[in-house]
Amino acid sequence: xxxxxxxxxxxxxxxxxxxxxxxxxxxxxxxxxxxxxxxxxxxxxxxxxxxxxxxxxxxxxxxxxxxxxxxxxxxxxxxxxxxxxxxxxxxxxxxxxxxxxxxxxxxxxxxxxxxxxxxxxxxxxxxxxxxxxxxxxxxxxxxxxxxxxxxxxxxxxxxxxxxxxxxxxxxxxxxxxxxxxxxxxxxxxxxxxxxxxxxxxxxxxxxxxxxxxxxxxxxxxxxxxxxxxxxxxxxxxxxxxxxxxxxxxxxxxxxxxxxxxxxxxxxxxxxxxxxxxxxxxxxxxxxxxxxxxxxxxxxxxxxxxxxxxxxxxxxxxxxxxxxxxxxxxxxxxxxxxx
Amino acid sequence: xxxxxxxxxxxxxxxxxxxxxxxxxxxxxxxxxxxxxxxxxxxxxxxxxxxxxxxxxxxxxxxxxxxxxxxxxxxxxxxxxxxxxxxxxxxxxxxxxxxxxxxxxxxxxxxxxxxxxxxxxxxxxxxxxxxxxxxxxxxxxxxxxxxxxxxxxxxxxxxxxxxxxxxxxxxxxxxxxxxxxxxxxxxxxxxxxxxxxxxxxxxxxxxxxxxxxxxxxxxxxxxxxxxxxxxxxxxxxxxxxxxxxxxxxxxxxxxxxxxxxxxxxxxxxxxxxxxxxxxxxxxxxxxxxxxxxxxxxxxxxxxxxxxxxxxxxxxxxxxxxxxxxxxxxxxxxxxxxx
Numbered sequence: 001x002x003x004x005x006x007x008x009x010x011x012x013x014x015x016x017x018x019x020x021x022x023x024x025x026x027x028x029x030x031x032x033x034x035x036x037x038x039x040x041x042x043x044x045x046x047x048x049x050x051x052x053x054x055x056x057x058x059x060x061x062x063x064x065x066x067x068x069x070x071x072x073x074x075x076x077x078x079x080x081x082x083x084x085x086x087x088x089x090x091x092x093x094x095x096x097x098x099x100x101x102x103x104x105x106x107x108x109x110x111x112x113x114x115x116x117x118x119x120x121x122x123x124x125x126x127x128x129x130x131x132x133x134x135x136x137x138x139x140x141x142x143x144x145x146x147x148x149x150x151x152x153x154x155x156x157x158x159x160x161x162x163x164x165x166x167x168x169x170x171x172x173x174x175x176x177x178x179x180x181x182x183x184x185x186x187x188x189x190x191x192x193x194x195x196x197x198x199x200x201x202x203x204x205x206x207x208x209x210x211x212x213x214x215x216x217x218x219x220x221x222x223x224x225x226x227x228x229x230x231x232x233x234x235x236x237x238x239x240x241x242x243x244x245x246x247x248x249x250x251x252x253x254x255x256x257x258x259x260x261x262x263x264x265x266x267x268x269x270x271x272x273x274x275x276x277x278x279x280x281x282x283x284x285x286x287x288x289x290x291x292x293x294x295x296x297x298x299x300x301x302x303x304x305x306x307x308x309x310x311x312x313x314x315x316x317x318x319x320x321x322x323x324x325x326x327x328x329x330x331x332x333x334x335x336x337x338x
Numbered sequence: 339x340x341x342x343x344x345x346x347x348x349x350x351x352x353x354x355x356x357x358x359x360x361x362x363x364x365x366x367x368x369x370x371x372x373x374x375x376x377x378x379x380x381x382x383x384x385x386x387x388x389x390x391x392x393x394x395x396x397x398x399x400x401x402x403x404x405x406x407x408x409x410x411x412x413x414x415x416x417x418x419x420x421x422x423x424x425x426x427x428x429x430x431x432x433x434x435x436x437x438x439x440x441x442x443x444x445x446x447x448x449x450x451x452x453x454x455x456x457x458x459x460x461x462x463x464x465x466x467x468x469x470x471x472x473x474x475x476x477x478x479x480x481x482x483x484x485x486x487x488x489x490x491x492x493x494x495x496x497x498x499x500x501x502x503x504x505x506x507x508x509x510x511x512x513x514x515x516x517x518x519x520x521x522x523x524x525x526x527x528x529x530x531x532x533x534x535x536x537x538x539x540x541x542x543x544x545x546x547x548x549x550x551x552x553x554x555x556x557x558x559x560x561x562x563x564x565x566x567x568x569x570x571x572x573x574x575x576x577x578x579x580x581x582x583x584x585x586x587x588x589x590x591x592x593x594x595x596x597x598x599x600x601x602x603x604x605x606x607x608x609x610x611x612x613x614x615x616x617x618x619x620x621x622x623x624x625x626x627x628x629x630x631x632x633x634x635x636x637x638x639x640x641x642x643x644x645x646x647x648x649x650x651x652x653x654x655x656x657x658x659x660x661x662x663x664x665x666x667x668x669x670x671x672x673x674x675x676x
Contacts, residue, residue, distance in 0.1 A: 197573065197605070198536065198570055198573065198574065199573075199577065225566075227569065227601060227604075228563075228566050228568075228569050228570070228598070228601060229569065229570055230566075231565065231566050231567065231570075232536055232566070232567055232569075232570030232571075233570075235535065235536065235537075236536065239537065260566070262637065262640065263565060263566060263640060266565075266640065266641075266644040267535070267644075275668070276665065276668060276669075279637060279664045279665050279668050280664075280665050282637060282664060283637075283662055283663065283664045283665055287662045299600065299617060299620060299621075302600065302601060302604065303604075306604040306605075324621055324625045325621065326617045326618075326620060326621045327614065327617050327618050327621055330613070330614060330617050331614075
C-alpha cells in the first residue's frame, strides 16, 4: 500500500494511501507559539518539545527568531526571540545526552528586524541547519540579501512571504521569480491571516510548485486555523506538491494557531513518524498550558480570517475583559470605513 | 461577481465568488446536539435557535427525532427525542408571532426505531416539511418503506446512510441505486465517524452526484469535526455538487460536533444569509452552554476519527474523571485486537 524508497518520479502524489519520502514536517511550536507569550517559554518546556520532536520523527524544529538586539531590548522578550547559540545548545545538548538526535533546527529571520550579517553565525559554528527568511512583499530585496548571506554561510534557506493573501498576483509572481533566481531551497505559501479556502490553496500552491520545479526549488505551506482550515489546507497544499509542511503541537500559535502536528502525523503514512510521543507531550505540557494562554479557533479569529485582515484586533479582544463579545466585535469590523 | 436567478445550467459550481441559489443550509443544532444531553433542551433555548434560523435565512431546521415511544420510554429523554406535534407547534407558534417565518422544519427518523406509520402525521396536519430517514446499510429495505410512507404523506424526504466510511463501495452504490429508484428527494454523504479526508469526500460526493443527477435527485453532506475537517469537507462536497449542507451553531453535536453554521454562512455568498444573528446566538446561548456540555474537537475524537471507529469510547473518556488521558486511550485503541 505504501511507496518505498527515495524516488519521486512517477509516483502519484495525490493519493493518501501512499507516502512521499520527500515530505518534511517542520514543527514551529515554540517559534509561532512564542508570539503568544513574548517568547518566554522555560527551558524545560522547550527541552521537552525538542525531545518530542526527536521521538516523533519530526524533520525540522524551529524555536524562535534571530531578532536584532539593537531593535528589541532583551528585557522585553524571552530567549526565543533571539535564539542565541548558547540558548540553542542548552536545549540540544541536554536532550542529545538522552539519545541520538535526528531533528534539524531552523530559525526564523525577519527582514529588517535581523542583524543577519552579525547574528547568523557561519554554519560550522552553529547547531542550526536552516534559516527561514520572513518578509512582506516590499521587503523582498532585503530578503534576497538575507537568503544569500545565510546560504553563503552554509545553511539551507527558505523564503516565507507573509500576508500572501493581500498581495496582488502580479507582484507575487514577480517576487517569487527574483527570489527563485537566487540560492533559496524552498518558498512558502504563508496564510498569515488564515483567510484562504482550500480551493485557493490548491490553486496558489499549484502555481508555486510549477515555478519552483522549473527552478529546482521546493514549496512549503504555513497555515493558520482562523477558519478551522489549517490542517485541511496543509493537506491540500501537500497534494498540490508542497513538501515542507509547518505544524505546531496542539496547534499552538498566534491567535487561532496552526496546523496541529498530531493531526498531520496521523495523516502521513511514512512509518518514520510516531504519534504517541506527541500525544504524551500534549497531555503533559499543552493541556496545562491552556490555563495560561488562549490560542486556537474562536469566533473573533474566524471573523478576521473571513475578512482577510491581521488577527491583532481579535487577539486584543481575546485578551480583554469581554473575550466573547462577538457581536460588538463583528460590528466594529464591518462598519463603513470608506 | 455573483450569479443571479434560479437557473443551474451553465453556471460554474466550483468557484467561491459566485453563489448558487439551489444550495440549502440545514441547521440540525438541536437534533445532533440532543445526542449530548438526551434531547433535553429547554423550550426557550430551542425557541431562540428557531428565531436565529429565521433571522439568519437558514433553509431547514431540524429539532430532533421521531423516536418510537414503545422502544424509548418518554422519561429517559427530553421532548426532542420524540418531536410531538404539540412540542413542535410550541416552538413555531410563539416564534412565528414575532414575525413571518421562512425556515422549514425537518425531523430525523431512524430506521427500526420509529413507528413511522403512526407517528409521522399526514403533511397537512403537521408543521414539518421534510422527513430525513437515517439508516445503516442493512436497514435499507426498511428505509425505502419509510421514505415511501413519508413521501405519500406529502413530505420532502432525504436518505441518510450512516457510517458510510465503513461500507464497501459495491454495497453502497447498490443501496443508493435502490433508494434512488424511489421517491426520495436527496441522498446524503454522512461522515458519522469524522474519518473522511477532503479528497475522499470529493471523490465520493462526485460519484453520488453523478448517480443522483441521472435520477433527478440531489445530494447532501453531513460532516463531523473529529479531524477539524467538518467545514473543509462541507465546502468540498458543495464544490463537488452537493446542495443540502448540514450545519450546527457553534458546531454543537455528538462528540467532536459538526460543521459550524457560522463558518458556512461566512463562506456562502448568497445575500439571503445573515451571519450576525448567529453570532448573537453563539454569544448568548452557546458560550454559557460550554460550561454544561463538552463538545467539539479534542484528541480522543481525533483518534477515533483517524481510526474510522464510532466516537462512543471517546465520549466515555471525555465524560470520565480523566478526560485528557490521551496516551492511555491511544494505547487502548491501538492494542492488538486480532
